[in-house]
Amino acid sequence: MEQDLIYYIEQMPAVYLGEFEQLVLLAVLRLGEKAYGVPIRVEIENRAGRNVTTGALYATLDPLETKGLVYSWFAYATAQRGGRSKRSFKLLPAGVEALSGSKAAFDRMWEELDV
Numbered sequence: 001m002e003q004d005l006i007y008y009i010e011q012m013p014a015v016y017l018g019e020f021e022q023l024v025l026l027a028v029l030r031l032g033e034k035a036y037g038v039p040i041r042v043e044i045e046n047r048a049g050r051n052v053t054t055g056a057l058y059a060t061l062d063p064l065e066t067k068g069l070v071y072s073w074f075a076y077a078t079a080q081r082g083g084r085s086k087r088s089f090k091l092l093p094a095g096v097e098a099l100s101g102s103k104a105a106f107d108r109m110w111e112e113l114d115v
Helices: 002-011 019-034 037-048 054-066 093-110
Strands: 070-074 087-091
Touching: 019 037, 019 054, 019 087, 019 093, 037 054, 054 070
Parallel strands: none
Antiparallel strands: 070 087
């Protein structure tokens, strides 16, 4: 029984990403040090042509952080932001690995298809 459990755990893929999760992670990767709420949203809207609400963005970023794919921190509050602090994001190595796995899976699915 214990052998079966070990087999199943070893066969499980690390992380599955949904389409919007992939878009968010790619935007964070593209933006680098400039990755925070508004630029992430604008990057997705401009490159993917999808309207993104702030609520949907953070509803996706929070679980991605819980999964260990991104890291966030708050910068100091500034007067130009009305005294609010900015929450920035950084893609972690596990996030890069998850994106690479997703891309590889889609590449294999598209292989030899002429659509």
